[in-house]
Amino acid sequence: xxPTTVAGSMPKPSWLAEPDKLWAPxxxxxxxxxxxxxxxxxxxxxxxxxxxxxxxxxxxxxRQHFVHGFLESVAGIDFAHKVxxxxxxxxxxxMVPTVTGQLRLKGRVHQMEARHARAHTKRKLKxxxxxxxxISDTIADAHYGDKVKMAMAFAKLLNQEARALExxxxxxxxxxxxxxxxxxxxxxxxxxxxxxxxxxxxxxTTAVHICYGYGIKANIDWKQSLGGxxxxxxxxxxxxxxxxxxxxxxxxxxxxxxxxxxxLLEGKDVLVGVIDVATDEIETPEQVAAVIGEAMKFxxxxxxxxxxxxxxxxxxxxxxxxxxxxxxxxxxxxxxxYA
Ligand code: ZN
Numbered sequence: 001x002x003p004t005t006v007a008g009s010m011p012k013p014s015w016l017a018e019p020d021k022l023w024a025p026x027x028x029x030x031x032x033x034x035x036x037x038x039x040x041x042x043x044x045x046x047x048x049x050x051x052x053x054x055x056x057x058x059x060x061x062x063r064q065h066f067v068h069g070f071l072e073s074v075a076g077i078d079f080a081h082k083v084x085x086x087x088x089x090x091x092x093x094x095m096v097p098t099v100t101g102q103l104r105l106k107g108r109v110h111q112m113e114a115r116h117a118r119a120h121t122k123r124k125l126k127x128x129x130x131x132x133x134x135i136s137d138t139i140a141d142a143h144y145g146d147k148v149k150m151a152m153a154f155a156k157l158l159n160q161e162a163r164a165l166e167x168x169x170x171x172x173x174x175x176x177x178x179x180x181x182x183x184x185x186x187x188x189x190x191x192x193x194x195x196x197x198x199x200x201x202x203x204x205t206t207a208v209h210i211c212y213g214y215g216i217k218a219n220i221d222w223k224q225s226l227g228g229x230x231x232x233x234x235x236x237x238x239x240x241x242x243x244x245x246x247x248x249x250x251x252x253x254x255x256x257x258x259x260x261x262x263x264l265l266e267g268k269d270v271l272v273g274v275i276d277v278a279t280d281e282i283e284t285p286e287q288v289a290a291v292i293g294e295a296m297k298f299x300x301x302x303x304x305x306x307x308x309x310x311x312x313x314x315x316x317x318x319x320x321x322x323x324x325x326x327x328x329x330x331x332x333x334x335x336x337x338y339a
Pocket of ligand 1: 007210309310311
């Protein structure tokens with residue numbers, strides 16, 4: 001009962017990349033960088049294992065950013081001429097690359113770290129990929145002329161990599177779709193269809209992560225603007241409940257999401273976010289167990305997996321480590337309390 005996992009990313013060691021930031025520049029190059037990424041992957045797994053995390057991730061140590069880590073392996077994109085684009089419905093302005101031709105994978109995207117992780121842990125292994133809607137919202141288009149068409153093209157490539165990750169021995173493949181909380185109508189119109197194409201033919205467990213973003217300023221400001229109750233999930237959960245995705249990862253700790261909305265995910269495993277990634281305050285095991293107890297009112301307990309609210313990439317490393325420990329200890333406490 002109450003297995004534990006993480007949304008995906010963990011902070012990188014300071015010898016690998018500049019600490020405490022998103023898009024952190026690498027501090028190594030060439031062969032040293034490739035070796036460093038694998039060493040950091042091992043450390044991320046060890047830290048999760050020691051903290052009592054049951055379904056471990058590679059910590060996304062081998063990629064600079066959750067979207068661009070994938071795009072780097074895609075041909076048909078012009079990275080040299082970046083254009084400014086408002087993303088997540090203009091919540092941020094970002095300099096983004098442009099799709100200029102037919103999209104295709106140049107090769108494997110995450111083979112190296114997935115195989116390395118698989119070789120060094122006996123626990124269940126999860127790998128994450130960006131979702132097709134979120135990718136399409138993070139890149140300019142000068143080729144397809146249609147956002148949906150472009151998203152479907154990305155979904156096909158994601159499926160190609162996902163199938164290969166499954167063959168590498170990955171147990172859970174998760175698609176990160178923060179855009180699902182922003183374009184709720186599009187989720188129903190084509191977002192879930194795109195996700196279905198991305199998971200097509202997979203036999204491993206599939207998951208989608210939808211959140212209110214990392215603890216960076218633009219997200220914290222956006223959250224302030226959302227009012228007392230965050231009901232975005234209400235619009236998309238019924239459609240997700242009908243989808244073929246097995247698990248849904250959502251933010252619960254310190255979120256203004258009414259937890260009763262989780263009842264709309266009937267039939268899905270719910271990755272309940274019990275660790276806030278937007279604050280440096282370390283949760284106590286009692287606080288973690290309390291969120292699990294709240295979620296149990298709306299989700300069958302055998303369907304609850306305790307998780308972080310979102311990725312921990314931009315966080316201080318010692319704080320992330322303490323939060324992982326709290327996650328493991330809190331789930332253990334919940335098992336005792338609610339058995
Ligand atoms: Zn997230």
